[in-house]
Amino acid sequence: MRLVLHLLKREPQDVLLFAQVMKELVENVRYCRTCHNLSDEEECAICKNPKRDHATVCVVESIQDVMAIEATQQYNGVYHVLGGIISPMDGIGPQDLEIQSLVERANKGDIEEIILALSPTMEGDTTCFYIYRKLADMDLKVTTLARGVAQNDQLHYTDEITLGRSIVDRRPFSA
Numbered sequence: 001m002r003l004v005l006h007l008l009k010r011e012p013q014d015v016l017l018f019a020q021v022m023k024e025l026v027e028n029v030r031y032c033r034t035c036h037n038l039s040d041e042e043e044c045a046i047c048k049n050p051k052r053d054h055a056t057v058c059v060v061e062s063i064q065d066v067m068a069i070e071a072t073q074q075y076n077g078v079y080h081v082l083g084g085i086i087s088p089m090d091g092i093g094p095q096d097l098e099i100q101s102l103v104e105r106a107n108k109g110d111i112e113e114i115i116l117a118l119s120p121t122m123e124g125d126t127t128c129f130y131i132y133r134k135l136a137d138m139d140l141k142v143t144t145l146a147r148g149v150a151q152n153d154q155l156h157y158t159d160e161i162t163l164g165r166s167i168v169d170r171r172p173f174s175a
């Protein structure tokens with residue numbers, strides 16, 4: 001509402017230009033076919049970057065988490081964005097998330113390590129455990145963030161230094 005009031009004070013052609021830009025933004029928003037990060041092409045810049053370590057995949061809840069981890073400059077692997085976490089209270093089950101596509105990615109055999117970087121909440125832990133079980137028979141390492149991220153913190157609200165350190169100091173996942 002404040003945005004609308006603000007816009008009404010502007011010149012009409014400015015407002016129409018803004019509306020056009022917003023329309024294009026909404027229509028052109030796409031997600032990477034590999035990791036489900038925001039992308040303006042089929043594959044995002046991170047997945048396409050040959051300098052990244054494609055054998056290490058960091059599993060996150062949201063695109064904001066990708067941005068938060070990128071901001072730490074401590075991580076050189078690639079990502080897998082789930083698009084949420086398992087939350088029975090909100091009616092979100094595993095089938096609503098990009099879990100099957102993660103399992104398929106892992107099944108191809110090119111991944112050496114999967115880092116479960118979900119918020120340390122009950123839902124985050126449930127989701128980690130679910131994914132861990134799905135990956136249990138595969139020949140890869142499953143790790144999780146060091147507990148620098150305070151309990152119940154949303155990952156992307158954690159400060160960069162703490163988040164960066166918790167990725168560097170990651171430890172084997174234990175169910």
Ligand SMILES: [Zn+2]
Pocket residue numbers: 032033034035036037043044045046047048
């Ligand atoms: Zn991608």
